[in-house]
Amino acid sequence: MHMDHLHAPVLLEEVQHWMRLKPGGVYVDGTLGHGGHARMMLEGSEPNGVVIGIERDLRNLETAREQLQPFGSRAKFVHGNYRDLLNMLNGQMVDGILLDLGFSSAHVDDPERGFSFQADGPLDMRYDTSDGVTAADIVNGWPVAELANLFLMYGEEVHADRIARALVEHRRHGRFATTTDLAQCIERVVPRHGRLHPATRVFQALRIAVNDELGALQDVLPQTETALKPGGRLLIITFHSLEDRIVKRFMKSSQTLTSLTKKPVVATLSERTNNPRARSAKLRVAEKRHP
Template identity: 45%
Template sequence: MYGIHKPVLVKEAMEYLQVKKGGVYLDATLDGGGHARAILAHGAGRVLGIERDPEIVRMVKKEHIPHLEVEESSYVNMEALATRRHIKNIDGILFDFGLSSWHLESSRRGFSFLRDEALDMRFSNKEKVTAAEIINTRSVAELTEIFREYGEERLASRVAHAIVKARKQGRIMTTSHLYKIISGVLPRYSAKNPAAKIFQALRIAVNRELENIEMGIKAALRLVRPGGRVAAISFHSLEDRIVKNAFRNDTGGFAVTKKPVTPSQRELRENPRARSARLRAWEKKV
């Protein structure tokens, strides 16, 4: 399942989780199971993997990985899931908020502007709103706020006006159509494609990612046992800020990473997608 998503900062995540032989762990963002496998390889006795996407859940379950239990759900529900499965004294919980290679390359849901696909962007079909619905129904003001808040795009208003103008000629339903609109109004200042921020913003809005991250992190801090650890891997400043503030503000524990841990040069050579990964860890007081 590493073909779905090559996990990042694996060595560092295992180090900061302090994986114990026979320990109990939650992989809150299972994806292809890369981090869960590593936790098990370090001697864990039980791992619960939580994954929203039913297609990924189906693929992971086919592998029948020993000591790995898989739940199709969101990590915001981890407390209820742990109660239902009678999981107690959790030694560590791991989050990896990165978008998987499978979603980008194989899901056909419009996560990448490099492919001509329908504008869906849902991690799960249980989400009611698609990217196409947002693009075709939201006002200039609403689109501007989405692009500015979730994409940190300083020219958000320009993109929003261009989208509203373009949709008067017909609905915007594909990634290629949206990309053409964005490319027509945003200058390219650097190697990073300007459409990346807009696509990121839409994905965050569709899946309510920032709201879920905040709820999920807080749930993890409550759920982990005294002396247990929570580790989170973020990929942009919006995610990292939520994690940093949650770890800093919770008086029941303390951050064990003073600064975020970043990938080694070797990992960056082997997996360029890891370049923006940042790991932070927290420990609950005994």
């Protein structure tokens, strides 16, 4: 399986530029995925730089392990959630940390994972399938007010109330079992506007809630201040305004980091054309101050 058949890493050249890789540097890729960014960081820190890759999804972790095999012991692999960063580093300080908050295209492409309404699959959406609540648990169990709040807060869905009421009404006749069940129910109550499928924002909200994505982000941000060496850099790629606001606010208010990007770095036209996932990607960068 070659890299071009895998999750294409976004903003690769931009990450390379802002990370300021150096021989012997130690870097964390907190969202390893299939190892695309990590490969670039390993190449850029030759001959003896180290990349510690953290990944929640065991299947992704195994793929990355295969992809990065040529780098031997310079590539370290950790199965877990980046929200536990300091425990994982165990006192080690690093020269750079990358978090790419987009979800892997491998998740969308595998119907069994339940991330996409494009193909029928079980309503799951967990990155780590060994643990936690599923999307089915939420849509079949939460009361109408909580569902509406979820879709509004995490999906920024203007029809949140209408959709929540429709889901609860549907539940009276039977459980939601598959992604198609859910998508069709939403399509019946929300008009389609433009290219965006009516279920897009609800699926986003469920994915964020199932994986506690915003909670994990808020947990890890203060830890990065401790983990970085002076002069070390924090790079975060976000894909929607909820994440971007959290990152922007943190970098602006941090006592130990200086924001280096007044406006977020976005993909070139060429990358946006070749990789649709890059269209909404925003990179923000901060550097740890010297005491």
